[in-house]
Structures are given as C-alpha cells and as structure tokens.
Amino acid sequence: EVRLLESGGGLVQPGGSLRLSCGASGFIFSAYVMAWVRQAPGKGLEWVSSITASGDITYYADSVKGRFTISRDNSKDTLYLQMNSLRAEDTAIFYCAKVFEGYSSGSFVKWFDPWGQGTLVTVSS
Amino acid sequence: IQLTQSPSSLSASVGDRVTITCRASQGISSFLAWYQQKPGKAPKLLIYAASTLQSGVPSRFSGSGSGTDFTLTISSLQPEDFATYYCQQLNTYPYTFGQGTKLEI
Numbered sequence: 001e002v003r004l005l006e007s008g009g010g011l012v013q014p015g016g017s018l019r020l021s022c023g024a025s026g027f028i029f030s031a032y033v034m035a036w037v038r039q040a041p042g043k044g045l046e047w048v049s050s051i052t053a054s055g056d057i058t059y060y061a062d063s064v065k066g067r068f069t070i071s072r073d074n075s076k077d078t079l080y081l082q083m084n085s086l087r088a089e090d091t092a093i094f095y096c097a098k099v100f101e102g103y104s105s106g107s108f109v110k111w112f113d114p115w116g117q118g119t120l121v122t123v124s125s
Numbered sequence: 126i127q128l129t130q131s132p133s134s135l136s137a138s139v140g141d142r143v144t145i146t147c148r149a150s151q152g153i154s155s156f157l158a159w160y161q162q163k164p165g166k167a168p169k170l171l172i173y174a175a176s177t178l179q180s181g182v183p184s185r186f187s188g189s190g191s192g193t194d195f196t197l198t199i200s201s202l203q204p205e206d207f208a209t210y211y212c213q214q215l216n217t218y219p220y221t222f223g224q225g226t227k228l229e230i
Contacts, residue, residue, distance in 0.1 A: 035220075037168075045160075045168065045211055045222040059218045095167055104177070110215040111158045111173035118167055 002026040002114055004096050009119030016086050016123070022079040022096030022116055030054075030074035033099035035112060036081050038092035038121075046092075049081065050099065064090075086123045093118040126150055126214050130223035137228060141202045145226045147195040147212035156216035159188055159197045162225075163208045171210075172197065202228075 008020040022034070036048040049070040050059045058070050069082040079096050097112040127150040137143050147157065155175040160168040170179045172188040175195055185200040199206055207230055212223040 037222075044225045045162075045213075047213075047220045047222065050218070050220070061219050104174070107155075107174060109174040109177070110156055111170055111179075112160075112168075112213070113170035113179065115167035115169075 002098065004098065004114060004116035006094065006096055006116045006119040009094065009121045011122045011124065012086055013125050014087060014123055017082070017084045018086065018121060020081040020083065020094055020096075020119060020121070022081075024077045024079065024098070027098065029072075029077040033101055034072060034079045035097045035099050036070060036079075037095045037097055037112070037115070038090075039095070039118075040089070040092045043092075048094070051079070083121070086121075088123050091121060091123050093120050126153060126217055126221055128212055128214055128221050128223040130210075130212055130226050132226060133224065134227040134229065136230070137202055138230070139202050139204055143199050143202060143228065145197045145210055145212075145228075147190075147197070147223050149193045149195075149214055152192045153214045153216035155191045156214060157188075157190070157195050158213045158215060159186075160211045160213065161206075161208045162211065168211065 003025045005023045012018050035050040038046050038048050051070045055072045067085045071080045095115045095118045097115045101110045129148045131146050157175045159172040162168040171182050176188045187198045189196050209225045209227045211225050
C-alpha cells in the first residue's frame with residue numbers, strides 16, 4: 001500500500017523557519033515526481049512546489065519562491081520542504097503528494113495520488 | 126493558468142444528477158484532474174486526463190472536455206458524495222487548482 005506521512009508542522013513566529021518532512025512507503029520513491037500542496041483554513045487547495053524524481057529540477061509557486069526550498073533524499077524515501085521567512089498567510093495544512101507523469105493506455109497523463117494526511121503549519125506571534 | 130469552477134456551491138438531493146464545470150484561462154489539452162475532499166481529510170483523485178476514472182472510483186462519476194472547458198458529472202448522488210470538488214490543471218507549471226465546488230445536501 002502506498003503511504004505518505006507528513007511531519008514537522010507546528011507553531012512558528014512570523015519570520016521564522018520550519019522544515020516539513022514526508023516519509024514515503026509502498027512504492028519506488030526515487031522513480032516519481034513529488035509535490036507539496038497547501039490549504040489555508042477554510043480555503044481551497046494551492047500547489048506549492050514540485051521536484052523531479054532525481055531531485056535535479058524544482059518548481060515553485062510565486063507566493064513561496066525564494067522563501068521555500070523543496071528537496072528529497074531518495075536513500076531515505078523522504079521529501080522535504082524547508083520554509084523560511086514565514087508569514088501569517090503561510091498558515092495552512094501542508095500535504096505531500098505522489099505525482100504520476102507517464103503513459104497510461106497510450107496517452108501521456110499526469111495526476112496527484114495519493115496524498116498524505118497533512119501537517120498543520122501555524123504562523124503567529 | 127487560471128481555473129474557474131462553477132458553481133462555487135451547490136445544493137442537491139440523493140439521486141440527483143449534478144454537473145460541475147471548470148474553465149481554464151488558456152488551453153490545457155486534457156491535462157485536467159478532479160479531486161474530492163471531505164472535511165478533515167486529504168483530497169482524493171477521482172478523474173485524470175479529463176475523462177479517465179481512477180481505479181476504485183464509482184462509475185457514477187464521469188468527466189469530459191478538452192482545451193478550456195471541462196465538466197464533472199455525478200449521475201446519481203449518493204450520501205457519501207457530499208463533499209468539495211476541485212479541478213486541477215497539470216499542463217503547465219504552476220499546477221493550479223480551481224477554487225472548489227461545495228456540494229451540499
């Protein structure tokens with residue numbers, strides 16, 4: 001069974017830092033793109049960042065570019081999100097997701113599945 | 126790429142047929158996915174490539190469209206379908222989501 005388990009969330013002051021982790025099991029972690037998605041309280045989903053299977057290419061939402069860094073350790077089957085210069089508007093549940101990008105029934109397809117249960121990050125003084 | 130879902134909320138009854146639309150601000154081919162989210166839970170993939178049902182998802186769910194206009198249809202609502210639904214484009218980074226459609230009894 002594919003499982004993703006986030007950790008590292010908590011309360012942090014504005015301007016502070018936090019590192020989230022996402023432990024993966026049940027699949028060949030090093031073969032898949034991975035992503036972080038967040039959801040502010042009572043709001044919709046916002047894609048935050050993605051990283052290629054080898055970790056050599058990363059992508060970021062404009063709202064976090066320059067402040068957040070996605071990385072992975074394929075030897076530990078773990079995805080990370082280093083968050084610096086945190087703001088109140090970064091308060092959210094952060095989900096990690098396994099990304100499928102490949103061919104299915106002859107067509108190139110992409111999707112996010114599964115998602116972890118999420119970890120709550122609260123930025124407040 | 127902006128995704129606009131409509132309606133933002135929808136009241137319906139068990140057995141109803143409902144349709145949610147998702148419009149992209151520019152063409153995204155068929156790189157569109159639909160997710161269902163229940164309160165306090167992570168999103169769950171329902172449909173990918175605009176119209177392909179994810180394994181294990183009931184056949185009352187269906188998706189259609191390509192380019193800029195997409196729909197998610199639930200043919201006969203069941204009690205467990207009351208949730209919030211999101212579309213997501215995966216054509217170009219950033220992989221944006223629609224604002225969500227809350228389906229209520």
